[in-house]
Amino acid sequence: MGSVNYGMRHKHEPKAETRCGCEAEMRVHVHSESGRWIISYFQDFHNHEMLDDRLTFMLPGHRKMDAAALEQMNMMLRVGIKTPQIYSSFVQTAGGFQNLPFLKRDMYNQIGKQRRIIGGDATACLKFLESTAQANPGMFVRYLADKDGRLVHLFWSDNCSQLDYDLFGDVVAFDATYRKNKYMCPLVVFSGVNHHNQMIVFAAVLVANENEQTYTWLLQQFLDAMESKAPGCVITDGHGAMKKAIEAVFPEAYHRLCAWHLLRNSTSNLSNPRFTSKFKKCMLFDYEVWEFEDHWHYMVDALGLSDNQWVSDLYSRRRMWATAHIRGNFFGGFRTTSRCEGLHSMLGKFVQSRHNLRDFVEQFMRCISQMRSREAHSDLLSVVGEPVLQSPFHDLERSAAKKLTRAIFFNFRPMFFRACTPKVRTHTWTQTSDTFTLCRSANVRREWQVCHYSDSNSFKCSCLRMESLGIPCDHIVAVLVHLEMTDIPDSLVLDRWSKSARSKVRAFVEKGPFCWDSTITCRNWMLNDLCREMSVLACRNEAEFADMTDKVLHKIARLKEIEDSGDAVGLNEVGEASTLEGCVRDPQLVRCQKRQRKETVKGVKRCGLCRQREHNQVSCHLNPNSRMNTQEGASYFGGEGEGETGTMEDSSEEEEVTVCQQICLVVLFI
Numbered sequence: 001m002g003s004v005n006y007g008m009r010h011k012h013e014p015k016a017e018t019r020c021g022c023e024a025e026m027r028v029h030v031h032s033e034s035g036r037w038i039i040s041y042f043q044d045f046h047n048h049e050m051l052d053d054r055l056t057f058m059l060p061g062h063r064k065m066d067a068a069a070l071e072q073m074n075m076m077l078r079v080g081i082k083t084p085q086i087y088s089s090f091v092q093t094a095g096g097f098q099n100l101p102f103l104k105r106d107m108y109n110q111i112g113k114q115r116r117i118i119g120g121d122a123t124a125c126l127k128f129l130e131s132t133a134q135a136n137p138g139m140f141v142r143y144l145a146d147k148d149g150r151l152v153h154l155f156w157s158d159n160c161s162q163l164d165y166d167l168f169g170d171v172v173a174f175d176a177t178y179r180k181n182k183y184m185c186p187l188v189v190f191s192g193v194n195h196h197n198q199m200i201v202f203a204a205v206l207v208a209n210e211n212e213q214t215y216t217w218l219l220q221q222f223l224d225a226m227e228s229k230a231p232g233c234v235i236t237d238g239h240g241a242m243k244k245a246i247e248a249v250f251p252e253a254y255h256r257l258c259a260w261h262l263l264r265n266s267t268s269n270l271s272n273p274r275f276t277s278k279f280k281k282c283m284l285f286d287y288e289v290w291e292f293e294d295h296w297h298y299m300v301d302a303l304g305l306s307d308n309q310w311v312s313d314l315y316s317r318r319r320m321w322a323t324a325h326i327r328g329n330f331f332g333g334f335r336t337t338s339r340c341e342g343l344h345s346m347l348g349k350f351v352q353s354r355h356n357l358r359d360f361v362e363q364f365m366r367c368i369s370q371m372r373s374r375e376a377h378s379d380l381l382s383v384v385g386e387p388v389l390q391s392p393f394h395d396l397e398r399s400a401a402k403k404l405t406r407a408i409f410f411n412f413r414p415m416f417f418r419a420c421t422p423k424v425r426t427h428t429w430t431q432t433s434d435t436f437t438l439c440r441s442a443n444v445r446r447e448w449q450v451c452h453y454s455d456s457n458s459f460k461c462s463c464l465r466m467e468s469l470g471i472p473c474d475h476i477v478a479v480l481v482h483l484e485m486t487d488i489p490d491s492l493v494l495d496r497w498s499k500s501a502r503s504k505v506r507a508f509v510e511k512g513p514f515c516w517d518s519t520i521t522c523r524n525w526m527l528n529d530l531c532r533e534m535s536v537l538a539c540r541n542e543a544e545f546a547d548m549t550d551k552v553l554h555k556i557a558r559l560k561e562i563e564d565s566g567d568a569v570g571l572n573e574v575g576e577a578s579t580l581e582g583c584v585r586d587p588q589l590v591r592c593q594k595r596q597r598k599e600t601v602k603g604v605k606r607c608g609l610c611r612q613r614e615h616n617q618v619s620c621h622l623n624p625n626s627r628m629n630t631q632e633g634a635s636y637f638g639g640e641g642e643g644e645t646g647t648m649e650d651s652s653e654e655e656e657v658t659v660c661q662q663i664c665l666v667v668l669f670i
Contacts, residue, residue, distance in 0.1 A: 022047050027039070057101065058103065063102045071524060079366065080350050080363055083104070125360075125361055137159070138162060139159060140157045140203075152207075152587065155203065156361070161203060165202045168496055171334055172192055174190045174234075174236060183587050185587060187206055201368050206587075211241050219250065230253055235337060236256075238261055243255065260336040270308070282295050288324060289324045292318075349367075390413070396416065396485070400412055403490075403498055405497065412472070424482050433451045435452075436449070448475045452479065
């Protein structure tokens with residue numbers, strides 16, 4: 001057993017005394033007539049050792065961060081670089097820490113000073129969102145405060161997100177993630193997919209709780225931000241409060257449950273692998289309704305789960321998760337909220353639980369901006385080059401490649417290979433349409449009907465794949481081949497999957513898919529690039545270096561004179577909270593629900609000091625800092641001190657302390 005340190009309690013040592021009564025003194029005054037500084041008295045006697053020249057730069061009077069260093073530090077902070085790495089970058093650029101006029105501690109002090117100048121955390125966050133709204137007039141921000149003025153909920157959606165919703169808002173998924181800010185407020189993200197089948201974000205909300213009233217409020221704000229346009233389909237994890245709020249605010253939307261959460265719940269509620277496997281087939285397989293009913297009842301009877309309440313409740317909600325019942329409602333390939341989980345994982349690279357509200361919102365916007373940059377790259381891949389044709393139907397495949405984005409085309413191309421199997425058995429003519437009956441040679445009992453409406457040149461199949469995914473099924477492709485068509489009809493190409501999905505929106509072409517930085521920031525980066533290139537070239541020659549140094553110093557002096565005179569015209573990046581109604585206080589820390597600990601199966605926990613049961617090192621009688629052996633520890637927590645003769649059973653009944661007190665005990669012991 002390792003040795004245990006019973007040293008003194010850890011605490012900060014007081015600062016060293018620096019006042020030693022040194023009589024060194026210098027008196028200076030200004031001559032009234034000449035205006036010169038005159039030294040009238042000088043005493044250079046010191047009663048202490050003089051500091052080495054190589055350490056003088058660390059004295060507080062010699063340390064200072066200029067405006068350029070502050071601006072560069074703030075830029076690096078905005079992109080998520082941590083303070084120690086920023087300081088290392090400054091050290092590397094300066095050629096050593098001894099050449100820097102400040103220390104790492106000064107950077108932390110400046111960061112804290114800037115936050116104090118802005119005000120409270122919630123107020124600073126709202127000011128940042130308001131300044132962002134000034135640069136982007138379409139920004140939508142709503143917040144809710146309680147009777148004490150504390151921030152409770154915060155909703156925001158920028159103009160690009162609202163435009164994305166106008167184009168791709170037919171299906172919406174939203175889920176909550178946790179522990180992404182220092183207040184532990186859950187983050188609810190509304191998301192969808194664009195024409196490249198990539199995830200896009202419509203809005204985000206920071207909430208204090210997850211009850212029905214909260215979800216009703218945020219859905220109403222979402223509806224207001226999107227100009228009262230409700231989504232056609234919604235997918236969630238099945239939270240009860242979400243379900244009730246969706247029914248109240250989006251009564252016409254089709255609500256689907258996440259398949260992954262259902263499988264996880266089946267494992268935790270039944271712990272039956274056979275049920276989980278068969279339930280997955282019933283949920284995801286492309287059954288007809290009667291086939292689903294037969295498989296479900298056979299499974300329940302075979303496993304003896306007819307009287308299970310959870311299975312009965314699950315069956316009563318079958319229209320929210322069974323593919324047989326959901327078929328015909330467009331979900332764009334959404335079957336789970338895994339895309340939301342992917343966003344949460346990506347967001348974790350930008351924000352941590354230590355971030356305050358302002359930093360969190362800013363880094364969240366950086367994350368969304370990076371996601372939008374991927375769309376531009378996908379646009380490039382969709383228009384540059386042509387995919388290699390692989391199917392037997394080259395004309396149809398080439399037509400699909402020209403109309404669909406590259407990612408959607410790759411999802412659609414397997415239908416050309418599968419279209420080789422279905423054969424047209426019968427062909428029926430009517431006044432409005434032609435009906436084709438198809439079947440596969442391997443299963444002649446399974447039939448599909450494809451209707452062709454010649455007036456609109458549209459197709460509809462009984463499998464409803466086109467209505468569910470927006471991609472033609474292999475049965476429709478087989479009919480196109482039967483009709484000897486060489487071009488994919490426009491009716492089979494959804495606008496949301498086409499290359500021209502955004503071309504109809506002129507505002508987006510002008511704005512672009514990016515959230516650009518402010519004008520001052522862009523100018524700063526341009527000058528940094530020019531000065532960096534100038535430094536590389538000028539430092540190679542001594543004469544050029546001296547000449548360029550004089551010119552730069554002269555130019556800096558002139559710019560400072562202009563700024564001091566007040567003639568400089570700039571933009572206020574911080575922004576004034578003119579529309580804020582008073583000062584909003586910071587939100588309360590959201591406490592996670594206490595989870596019950598599972599009983600350990602392997603072994604029994606014992607004390608690390610005496611190896612006995614029913615206690616630990618903190619309360620062990622061998623620990624001199626334990627409550628049993630010190631009156632100080634008992635008085636610290638306001639209890640009666642136990643003597644050394646007290647038994648373990650007596651002390652265990654009185655040691656009902658709070659979680660914070662237990663943490664203090666651990667700290668005292670360490």
